[in-house]
Amino acid sequence: MENITGFAVTPYVKDASEKIIMVLLQPRMGKVHPISLELADTARFLGSEGGFKTAGVFISGEFTATMHAQLSACGLDEVFLYHDERFSPFIPELHTVALLDCIQATHPDTLLVGATPEGRSIAPLAAVALETGVTADCTELAIDANGLLVQTRPAFGGDLMARIVTPTARPQIATVRYGVLRNKMKEAAGKTTRLTRSSVLLPAAHTYRKELVAPSTDEKEAPYVLAIGGGVRSREDIELFTRMSEVIGGRLMCSRSLVERGWMPQSLQIGISGCCVAPRLLIVMGISGSVQFMAGIQGARKVCAVNADPHAPILRIADVPLVCDLYNVAALF
Ligand SMILES: Cc1cc2nc3c(=O)[nH]c(=O)nc-3n(C[C@H](O)[C@H](O)[C@H](O)COP(=O)(O)OP(=O)(O)OC[C@H]3O[C@@H](n4cnc5c(N)ncnc54)[C@H](O)[C@@H]3O)c2cc1C
Incomplete structure (x- = not known):
């Protein structure tokens, strides 16, 4: 299927037996971005509430010893590594190709993305390709009695808090800004995360518009x-x-x-x-x-x-x- 983003994806078939909460783990200056580690804690917490497995996808042009140590200790069940020097500098479309590859292979129920400039570019691209939605800048995440992700965010200029659920489309995609969910999740359990190397056939970078993102100021x-x-x-x-x-x-x-x-x-x-x-x-x-x-x-x-x-x-x-x-x-x- 070819859709308006230009990404070729096979139709998303939800496998009811799989319940995975996935986190897009983002690189930042030789380390894993702190928002990603916060979201890994959130995923573990939500996973324990709803009986979900947890996973991460890490797409990066470099893979340092610090990144290796941080990912191994992030507490998720498994992290899929897409390490290719062409992922640096950041080109949204190339990162989206890898993210879609991982989603197509693992069928996560939920995808959590840090609301960095990079995360804000990739999440909607992936959502359009997968024909699902994105709830941006959530301030609270929970699992309801039906196993749905309840995404809370300010609406109407912040005058009320909207609680948003995605009953049918998958994955349920939410972005969260750094620091917003801190203190709400359980401490890391000290388990070792399995790291799995993954690869995807990347189109030539010159076919994409290069848009480099300045370091986040938020x-x-x-x-x-x-x-x-x-x-x-x-x-x-x-x-x-x-x-x-x-x-x-x-x-x-x-x-x-x-x-x-x-x-x-x-x-x-x-x-x-x-x-x-x-x-x-x-x-x-x-x-x-x-x-x-x-x-x-x-x-x-x-x-x-x-x-x-x-x-x-x-x-x-x-x-x-x-x-x-x-x-x-x-x-x-
Ligand atoms: C769409 C939208 C987005 C917005 N985004 C933001 C945002 O991102 N950030 C934001 O801050 N606001 C935002 N606002 C504005 C927000 O609604 C408030 O108007 C704003 O936060 C008020 O700022 P304030 O409390 O500093 O000022 P004020 O409302 O003027 O309050 C001043 C306070 O100082 C106290 N005070 C006065 N004198 C003294 C003194 N001498 N000693 C001690 N205390 C004193 C008063 O008791 C009062 O509580 C947004 C509004 C809208 C509609």
């Missing part, structure tokens, strides 16, 4: 983050918080309020239309805690929130809620 991996928002009174005051972030050795970021005022760049905005953070400690000052902002801080391990309004939603989710003037806190630094 992953803020700083261990300490100070986020400021609408409570800041003037552009000049940002200097106070820059100093505070330097003292605590953290990264200064913000809510959309300050981006809209033109005081902070959009690249530092946290939230549904900004980036996700997953620091060890997040200090939130003068931010109300809208659902759109909250969508970007799910992965934070501990949250300290400073707000003058005792009813601010952010104080309800904070591990350390402080009802006070943020300028009094900034003056301590």
